[in-house]
Amino acid sequence: MKKWYAVIGDPISHSLSPFMHESWFDEYDIDAAYLPIHVEPSQLEKSFEAMKTLGISGFNITLPHKQSIVPLLGKLEESAMQMNAVNTVNFDGTHYLGSNTDGDGFVRSILAHSVDKASKVLLIGAGGAARGIACALKRAGFTDVTITNRTFRRAEELAAETGGTAVTLIESEERLAEFGVLIQTTSVGLATGEALPISLERVKAGTLVADIIYNPLETPFLKKAEEKNCITLNGVGMFVYQGAIAFEKWTGIQPNTEKMIQLITEKLGGTYVND
Numbered sequence: 001m002k003k004w005y006a007v008i009g010d011p012i013s014h015s016l017s018p019f020m021h022e023s024w025f026d027e028y029d030i031d032a033a034y035l036p037i038h039v040e041p042s043q044l045e046k047s048f049e050a051m052k053t054l055g056i057s058g059f060n061i062t063l064p065h066k067q068s069i070v071p072l073l074g075k076l077e078e079s080a081m082q083m084n085a086v087n088t089v090n091f092d093g094t095h096y097l098g099s100n101t102d103g104d105g106f107v108r109s110i111l112a113h114s115v116d117k118a119s120k121v122l123l124i125g126a127g128g129a130a131r132g133i134a135c136a137l138k139r140a141g142f143t144d145v146t147i148t149n150r151t152f153r154r155a156e157e158l159a160a161e162t163g164g165t166a167v168t169l170i171e172s173e174e175r176l177a178e179f180g181v182l183i184q185t186t187s188v189g190l191a192t193g194e195a196l197p198i199s200l201e202r203v204k205a206g207t208l209v210a211d212i213i214y215n216p217l218e219t220p221f222l223k224k225a226e227e228k229n230c231i232t233l234n235g236v237g238m239f240v241y242q243g244a245i246a247f248e249k250w251t252g253i254q255p256n257t258e259k260m261i262q263l264i265t266e267k268l269g270g271t272y273v274n275d
């Protein structure tokens, strides 16, 4: 029987996940469909019941349901427990198993750029996205992670939880040349004309500067990093790898991520150059 998968969210029409997963199903000759489903918060439980009744094999969860789905699931993987948030569900025949592939997706995207796990990493931000990445960096074996955030107390809390070090925004700007990898996780840069979360004046040329935002493809932060001769990485890689990890859980196949990054970049109006 044809299998079916979905992404649920509110809103959902902008999601690129259906394009990505249907392309991979086609490429690997898998008889399955992947649908975007608009689910309002008040309808989450009912919608999940309906999806189960109709035999769904797995699904992704986007805003605003990543946390509210947690109590509805039978089992959680460590990644989802640490985050208390789920973006992927896999039905194993008995349980609907929740995981969170966002942080691991980001880490795979930087590892694809040959980052050394001993690099000094500066994580900018201490919200949900930063938390997922800090936990995934730790799981992957990164040993030197410094966290900075506008609200310093949140940087301290995240550092204490993940074994990192917290510094203020000003200290991070002063010590910027020490870091080999910078990761921008705040929402600064989504709107045009916004200031940068930190000044990049002292960044070293050749530093890998990553932003989790992918729309716009180049945030003001990445533009500045490029002017400073850094290697820049937008959030398309994180998006594609979080999807690739979900796809592996569902099908056992590691899909072609390089080609997908190129396709998604083109869909977002950009030109992909692999450096």
Ligand code: ATR
Pocket (backbone or CB within 6 Å): 124, 125, 126, 127, 128, 129, 130, 149, 150, 151, 152, 154, 185, 186, 187, 188, 197
């Ligand atoms: P998400 O789940 O997307 O990470 P979040 O949990 O609301 O969202 O976290 C947003 C992050 O962006 C936080 O690190 C926040 O800093 P504060 O902890 O000080 O709020 C950061 N952020 C948002 N707007 C910012 C701004 N204008 N300047 C600097 N940091 C900002």
